[in-house]
Amino acid sequence: MFKQTPAPVPADGLAAALAPFGQSRMLPREAYVDPKVFDWEKQNIFGGWHCVGHAGDLDGVGAQKAVGSGSDGILLVRGEDGRVRAFANVCRHRGHELLACGASAKRRGIICPYHSWSYKLNGELRNAPAFDGISGPDPVEFGLTELALVDWHGYLFVDPSGSDGDFALHIAGLEEVVGPYRTEDLRVVARHSYELDTNWKVIVENYQECYHCSTIHPELSKISPPTSGENIDLPGDWMGGWMGMIDEAETMSLSGRSGGVAIKGLSEHELRTVMYLVGFPNLLVSLHPDYVMTHLMTPLAVDRTHVECAWAFPREALDKPGFDPSYAVDFWDLTNRQDWAACESVQRGLSSPHAQPGPLAPDEDGVYQFVTRVARAYMGSR
Template sequence: MNRHDPVADLAASVAVPFEQAQAMPVSVYTSPDFLALEQDRIFARSWLCAGRADALKTPGDYLTLEIAGEPVIVLRDQEGALRAMSNVCRHRMSVLLEGRGHARVITCPYHAWTYSLDGSLRGAPAMELNSSFCKQDIRLPAIRCVDWQGWIMITLDPDIPDPAVQFADVDGLVGYLDMGSYVETFREEHRWNTNWKILAENFMESYHLPMCHGGTIGGAVKLRDMTCPEGFEAFNYHHILKDDSVPLALAHPTNTALTGEERNRTWLLSIYPSLLITLTPGYFWYLSLMPDGPDHVKILYGGGLSPDFIADPQAEAHFCALKALLDDVNDEDRGCTERVWRGMQSRFAAPGALSHLERPNFEFARWIFDKVRQG
């Protein structure tokens, strides 16, 4: 039985300077009570990513997800605008839609109440004898939803600043790549047996690359040449200058707008709490994470190409090869992060000292502590 107070454990862990930093305490990952705090104070109060806006191309296209246990629909309405709303019927509270798809109206699978794509009640059979029923007064509650740089961002919090304000420093770093113009070419959903923070931290540092990714990309990594700059309040990052071994990671030969190192710099952006983006001049890929208990994480995994490469007739063949590599890298990460979770079940599990290459992990720990300690 866990006898620790995870918040107190984390407070002590982040109270030291980075030069003395250690990994987050085990209780922060394994405690159901701590996860409940994260759901309430982080996931219910942050901007979360439901993927790329171009995944919903036409009016009626929809996807569903849960935020801190709240069922949500995201769709294109009749005017082509993005909307998010409650996925719970206003009659007997059935969940309305599942997965992804296309619908002209939203029909409850329980009693056939139907809603228009703006959330207003369109029809309710056999309700004419109830004098308290007024169709015009009933609609699905709206949830904040915006298109930020091509990402579908949603939140249950009515008061936090818009992503364009909260993540303005992201635009300052990578705005020259026009991330909003990139086109998604694949989108998948996975579920791994690890804590969501273990996977987030894995993305944030490249210290693990030579060993964890020894079968794929690890051989090209030179740890002594790496630096991890200080991050920002809402995200951390690092970047790598790529060689020509992966042509899609470089600016397209016809691109004259990018110059110097802009043409071969790969950015790794960790947008708190759980949007992880690899962005290159030619392609991008991402993970969007949702906790599913302390021991599992739901993963939205997608990616695609920049406009220059979308227009290149050879790009699809190049991207097929790249996707195969990304899948192999993802499999390696799954093995590494699931082993960390298994190791945390040991009575001997204890956090060790962090490398200078794990600065983003320490900044992430401090961000989490700042959120969970707030009432």
Template sequence: MTEFRPTATTYREGSKTLPGVLYTAPAILADEMERLFAKTWNCVGRASRLEKPGDYFVREIAGESIVVLRDGKGTPRAFFNVCRHRGTRICREDSGHFNAAIQCPYHAWTYALDGALVGAPGMQEVEGFDRGEYPLHAAALAEWGGFLFVNIARDPEPFEKVWAPMRGRLDRFGLERLQVGHRAVYDVGANWKLVFQNYSECLHCPTIHPKLATVLPYQSGANDLTEGPFLGGYMEIKPPNVSATMSGRACGRIVSGDIPESDRRRAYYYTLMPNLLLSLHPDYVNYYLVHPVASNRTRVESEWLFHPDTVADPKNNIQDAIEFWDLTNRQDWDIVERSQLGVGSRRYTPGPYSPRESIPAAWDREYLRLMGRV
């Protein structure tokens, strides 16, 4: 049985914030790209974005351009966006559709949707040339809860092993069946770690989020994941509110009939290393993909997910949930941008975490472990 512990009870005495250089130095970000993002399972979005065979979108992971597509058999795949002829980047657009094949724009080397080389003009004149030796370089891909994950390492740790703590944990929300109702992209002038740390605690909520604080009291926080790459738990939805919306009312039908009564007055929040923030409410789910752009800049992509019936019925008010978190997000981005300015000061030194900040402190410990700094 899952055990939830009040936030303050998992606090480690002496926990402090990270040194300023970890938020400001370009060399640190370059090291993070190699040690974290190039070796772990990055969420690249929802599988539903690939509606039919041939659909694709492009993601950047640790400086690598990766093409994520659905092949002719309906299987999602990921390939490095690099032609095997002379290394040309194949896809120019961020998303699109391949008509049965992928063709390099330079010398027309052509690949099937499974990555196999099927055409190489002029190479018939090369003795011993074997098309079978030149497929597109594949990246490992996995699916969980309707989300797609890509690992660009040559020998990645199996997704099933890495994701074991999450297996079955959120099945009751029926994530794979939910439908995207809204998408937003935010450009945040702060280091990506500040985004994760801010998401991980609500001690700041009464001052930064007065609206949220009336719905989700920060003292109600309890967590079932308190150490490691996956962290988080729930907050109680304060009556008479029944959801985290501007009105306090449900914005549509419950996301899944499998959600027990005890979860229908709770909102769950998890940080999933290295780039996914996942927020689950009784009537909707929203998530954030965190993309470091520079040591002081982060792009955050967010989507709001609903039961298909909620999206289909115009009588439902999904905007009620969208506006709640868009307001909260913008408040968060403003304060983490101010944090970025502060940690760049010559006089900044690591400060003490409080017991109410036990989860960002745990996140820092895992980050330092993965970076080889402990």
């Protein structure tokens, strides 16, 4: 997945991060504040398998959506065969973006807005205006550049490098964890976008522990005791763990009550817990008894990250008269904002030249999972 050129991070700092749990330290300060490290991550970590959205965002044949920009620009397209494909968001004529970043369209072809070159939904060149009557561009040779894409339970993963290996290795051990929630059948009914003044890794590290919960999340702690649950050990690139709820609670909400319906087929354990997963590097998946929440992170700079939070519910919930998803959305928007304030404060602290990597508490083994994953990536291995 990663180039053999190591990241510009002090080797002794990586060794400290990779020491056995209980003796290790956090990543070196440079990992959070040095633009050169960020540039390395964009090319090496985000150049491999990472999530770019949900298949439900591309509704029907011809649906198109542009994500990322510049060297990260990707065009997602649902073809005539119903498949979603990913292409570099680059016209083969003069390089113009086919859609602006974040824009969507729905049409029977892909049309460049600069000189009107058009492509079929499978990426093959359809028409190059003004080339009629002469030897024009070859439809195959000048088709769009397709990128490796996998639709896994509705989540779309792209490997822009084409060299990150078998996707099955990326999600090894996850089928029995995510499968029962049937995320591909859930409907996203609410989204919130946040732009944070913090490094993307700070967000994941915060997500991977509840050591902070009793301090900044009184509402969450009332429903889900901070010391409940445990982390799981997965053989692939994902990590995470579950937390329990108090006996009186049905789900994570301000009251503990659910305004929806339980996802069919879940086990008793799944109905009493929330599973929190990190889809390395940029997808956070929170599996609740009655809904699934995701945080999709897009790193914008070493100290800036865009996060889209989405809430998806079973279709049966949407059919309930007067269904209102705010019981889940309001709870997590409050919790998110509490987390964001903490993450931004961490980033400001790490910007100080006096910041030094600290030790991990006994309850931060989930952070250790993530830190060591990143440290190994910096060194050029999994």
